[in-house]
Amino acid sequence: MANEAQVFGVGRPKVWSIPPGADFLRALATTLAKETHLSEQPDALSDAIIYVPNSRSARALILALYDAAGEKSILPPDVRTLGDLESEEAPPNAETALVGLPPALSPARRLGALAALVRKFYEAEYRVDLPPASALAAARELSRLLDQAALSAGADWTKLDGLVEESDLAAHWHRSVAFLKIITAAWPEWLNDNNSMDPFARRLAAAEALAADWLANPPTAPVIIAGSTGATPAGRVLMKAALTLPKGLIVLPGLDMDADDEAWNAIRQSVSHPQNSLIDALDHLSVAPADVAAWPGIKEHETDTARRRLIHEALAPADATADWRATLKVLAKATGSTVEDFAVDALSGLTVIEAPDEAAEAEAAALLMRETLETPGETAALVTPDAGLARRVSALLKRWGVDVPPSAGVPLGRTPAGSLIGLCASWAIDPSEPVALTAALKHGFVKDRESLPVLERHFLRGPRRWRDLAGLRESIDTRGDIEPYASFTRDDQDVAIALVDRLIAVFDETDADLSVETLVDGTEGAERIAALAGRISEAPLPWAGEDGRGATKLLESISELSGQLGPMVPYALVDLIHAQSSQMTISAGIVEHSRLSIWGPLEARLQSASRVILAGLNEDVWPHRPAPDAFLPRRFRQELGLNDPEDRLGLSAHDFAQLACAPTVVMLHAARRDDAPAVASRWVWRLKTLAEGALDDKAAEALAPVGGHPLDWVSAMQDRGTGTLPKDFPVEPKPTRHPEGWPKRLSVTRIDLLQRDPYAMWAENVLGLETIDPMNAPLGPAPRGTAIHHALELLEEDGAPKTPQHLMALLEQELARVGEPKEDWVARRAVWQKTVDWYLNWRATRDTGGTKPKLEVKGELDFDIAGYPFTLSATADRIERTATGDLVIVDFKTGSPPSDKEIATELSQQMPLQALIARAGKYEGIAAAPVAALEYVAFKAKPDSRVVGTSRALTATPGELADKAEEGMKRLIANYRQPDTSFLSAPRVKFVKYDNGFNRLARRAEWAGDTEDGEGDNG
Structure with a gap:
């Protein structure tokens, strides 16, 4: 083997770098296999120790070594994970055996202990019993601050009191600093009393113990730290120790080998620069950038070099990028080409696409991934920090039967098992609450839900009339007496009662009714909720698969948390369960696709693909703005030795730079997100600025897709009606279809509805839809x-x-x-x-001629209109017969009755049409007679009565009103029996008092300017 290919040996560099855009793990594996003759000696690396950032990288490296050995069986090295700065990767447990360290706290116990200290602080300072969920939220902030302190080499909390005394701070900051004594004083004391170590402190102690062991007993086998930026103290300790070993190597990811001393000095001052963590690590190791060697065996093409230089320049510190054109000339000269040729080479294979919104962005990403499958052997990876976008793309790919789960996993609360635990928790604190009951029983795991539609549709909607399951049972049993005209039957009541009886038995068996508790032990309460979930579901569904294991871990973490927090009210326990399930993520439990991947930036580290799609490139998405300190003034951080929060931006920028240098890259961002204007990522802006500086008006063409534009594909799918609505879809609905001879029967109130809102009539009578009350609705x-x-x-x-x-x-x-x-x-x-x-x-004062008035009287009158029979029906509230034998029809209103003006314009014909039925003798038990008066009685806070047709707006007898109403009704019915008549949505919106329930179906908000709730001017 030629000497220049060797990485081990006397005089060879100890620190190497693999350039961005290269397949890091494959390049590492190929050279190591060649160096150690792995194909000939399968155990050549079996004693080696290789550290990589995360477990995904570890799996990929072992596979790459297998490929590099010619796909022969090998004894793999000991591949360990250092743990990403942002990840929850466990510390390298293999090292802890070297020193007698106290056990590390589990995440749940740590949060529980901090939350307990938070509650103790509030009780002592403010005499407040802080709810556990609120204490847990504060504990998460404290935990984040503890992690930042552990990752900052020079953190010194002893300076905090002095800083407060010397600073002129607002009062709330003084209270916050007092609150921070929880982690400066109370937390170390708690750890000591409980013989425990904070996870990051234990990780650092384990690394120091291992480093000491290496110095005392240097391993002769290779020890390689690969892919780490050296952002953690533990990682730097191991790096420094590895440099002293005979075969110790450090392989950095994407160090800028072209930067000069001036550039490195500028980078040291910019914590948000992608190279900042690398130069900090080199300074800590006392290694000059010039002493870092390029990893052997990697051939860079001109386009690769140009891309790398352009991306590094695009992400350079802002004060170093003032003169773009001069910088471009320097870059072009270094590559021996003109500015334009340099830019063309750099942008070859790079595409930037602005989608109109995040929906189109997801569609474009899904289509790009689907297109990749058309080329055998090609791979594609979508990388985005936006979990919602990742899930949307995954769902879109399923249209073609392509299952690509997001590798970052999903929150436990979104999984079947996790959601069932959450639903049962909410249900347990009020077993008869309609929404909680229905949500729990509708879960896919529940076995007894065949009767639920009957219970939900007829007996759980509208105002709640009960307080427990026994009260719900009684309400169902007596509902027929309250609603004599309801659509349900006695059989429906019996079916619903039987289901409620079974639910009562379930709660009796599991003792899961937490509504009767004042305080509950968290562990016991979680066990009762788990018993409820298991009892109502098909065994063993809640506990099977990845999400089942996650549900089990959730209950374990609740037990650990509650062990620190003590008894709590049931609502607090439920809040705790929901808070924990939203924080826990699990893998989808689906085998990864062989050629397509969806990664978060953490999972994408050291990974590669033929086509890399970077999506979500909008400000505050990627990069994400660092969260503000909840309890610590930012200007204190430097004085206390804490890292700048902007260093997270630097790590994020490094991830972006590594991915952006891949041979084929598509960058996606949206012009609008969450229905609001969005700004492209600063990285995209800088890249576009460089491109325009080099190519002027040709820049857009250079950044455009080659071989078809994904947004054109999205548009084509819309034109075919695939996915979203086609472009020419009519905005205002104007349906005309209806059964022959319709309508054949209407009540007098439906005649008014047909005039005021024909679309609502069409939806009810032609589509067969009906409006239903929401649950827990106020009495309407x-x-x-x-x-x-x-x-x-x-x-x-x-x-x-x-x-x-x-x-x-x-x-x-x-x-x-x-x-x-x-x-x-x-x-x-x-x-x-x-x-x-x-x-x-x-x-x-009523003149009833000594007779008893008739109440709730039904009547019908038959007609023949436009060649088809038609029946007009009505139910009169009250009909009186006067001493002269004439009839008086009274209609009770709990609101404001229609005005005479509305009646005169024929928009309210209920009373005149009732007069038409009455004078024909078609009310049950009431002989035909002239109608002497039509009267409205307003039974409300300001009661009143009014006789129709006796005002200046309308002067007419009931007979005249009936004649006019009959003529108008026949004309109306005949019109809507014409096949081309459109059923418009509230064409006379001024006279529509409220939404009839179909404004959303008619999409009024899109074309009529109505408010979001669909009522618009209808009020």
Whole structure:
């Protein structure tokens, strides 16, 4: 083997670098295999120790070594993970055996202990019992600050008190600094009392112990630290020790080998620069950048060199990039080409695409990945820190049967098992709450849910009229008495009652009803919730697979947390479960695709693909702005020796630079995100600026896709109706389809609806849709009106006293039965009393000719219109017969009745049409007679009565109004029996009092300027 290919040996460099854009792990494996003759000696590296940033890199390196050995069986080296700065990779446990270290705290126990200290602080300082979920949120911030201190070599908390005394801070900062004594004083004391170590401190101690062992007993086998930027103290300790070993090597990722001393000095001052952590590590190791060698065996093409130089320049410190054109000339001269040729080479294979929004961005990414599969052997990787975008692309790929799960995993709460635990937790604190009950029973794991649609549709919607499952059972059993015209049957009631009985038994068996508890032990409560989840689901579904293991870990972490927090109210336990499940992530449990990947920036480190798609390149997405310190003034950080938060931007920029130098790269960003204008990432802006400085108006063409534009593909899919709506989809719906001869039967109120909102009539009668009440809805006008009507009907029963006391009792009874809260009745009792007194006075003045008025009378009248039969129906609230034998029709309204102007314009024909039915003798039990009056009675806070047709807006007899209404009705029905008549959405919006339930279906907000809730001017 030629000497220049050797990496081990006397006089060979100890620190190497693999350039960005190269397949890092494959280049590392290829040279190591060649150096050690791995194909001939399968155990050549079996004693070697190789450190890589994360477990994904470790798996990929072993596979690369297998390939480099000619796909022969090998004894792999001991590949360990250093742990990424942002990841939760465990510290290298193999080293802890070298020293008697106390055990490291688990993440859950650490958070629980910190949260307990937070609660203790608030109790001592403010006499406040802080809810566990709030304490946990504060503990997470403290944990983050502890991690930052552990990762900062010179952190010194003893300076904090002095800084506070010397600084003129706002009062809240003084309180925050006092709060920080939890980690400066209380936390070390807690660790000592509990014989525990903080995870990062233990990691550093383990690294120091290993380094000492290496110095005392130097390994003769290779020890290689590869792919680390040296951003952690533990990593730097191992790096420094590796330099002293006979076969110790450090292989850095993407060190800028072209930077001069002036550039390195500028980089040292810019913590957000991608090379900053690398130069800091080299300074710590006392290694000059010029002493770092290029890893052997890598051939760079001109385009690779140009791309690398351009990307490094695009990410250079801002004060070093003032004169772009002069910089471009220097870069071009270094490569021996003109500025334009240099830029063309650098941008070869690089594409920048601005999508109109994140939906189109996801579509474009999915199409690019799908296109990759058309070329045998090609691979593609989508890299984005936006978990939502990653999940969306994964879902879009499933349209073609391509399953590519995001490697970063999903929050446990979004998995089947995790979501079931969360739903059961919410359900346990109020077992009869409609939303919680329905959500839990609708879960895919639940075995007994066949009867749920009946229970949900008929008995859980509208106002809640019960407080527990027994009350729900009683409500279902008596609902038929309250709603005599309801759509459910007695069989429906029996089916729903049977389901509720089974749920009562489930809670009795599991003791999971936490609503009866004042305080609950977290471990015990979690076990009862777990028992509830297991009892209602098909065994062993909640605990099977990756998400099942995650659910088990969730319950274990809740047990650890609650062990520190002590007993808590049930709501706090449920908040704790939801908070923990949102923080825990698990893998999707799906085998990774052989050619396509979706990675986060952490998972993408040291990985490669034929086509790299960088998506989510918008400011505050990638790079993500560092979170502000919750408790520490930022200007204190440097005084305390804490790292600058901007160093995370530097690591993020390094990830971007490594990926952006791949041979084929597509960068995606959106012009709008979350329905608001978005700004492209600073890295994209700098790259575009350099391109425009070199190529002027040719820059856009150089950055454009080759071989078809992904956004054109998205547009083509829309034109074919695939995915989103086609471009020419009509905005305002104007449906015309309806059954032959429709409508054949309508009530008088439906006649008014057909005039005011034809689209709602079409949706109900042609599409067969119906509106349903939301759960836990406040008592609406319809059930309130039904209750008042029923109370007035009961008042007229024989033997019923016609007194204010009796009518008040009837109103209270009926309103309570339809869900009127007792407190609402008490609050409005005086108002109801005035209304009752007025009504009884009005009733006493009625001329009924000594006969008993008829209430809730049904009637029908048949017609033949446009060649088809038609039936008009009505239910009159009250019909009186006067002493002269004429009829008076009374309609009760709990709101404002229609005005005479509305009746005159034929937009409210309910009363005239009732007169039409009455004079024809078509009301049940009421003989034909002239209608003497049509009267509205407003039974409300300010009661009133009004006779229709006696105002300046309308002067007409009931007979004249009936004749006009009949003519208008026939004309209306005939019109809507024409096949080309459109059913418009609220064409006379001024006269529509409220949304009839179909404004969203009609998309009124898109074309009528209505408000988001669909009501617009309808109010």
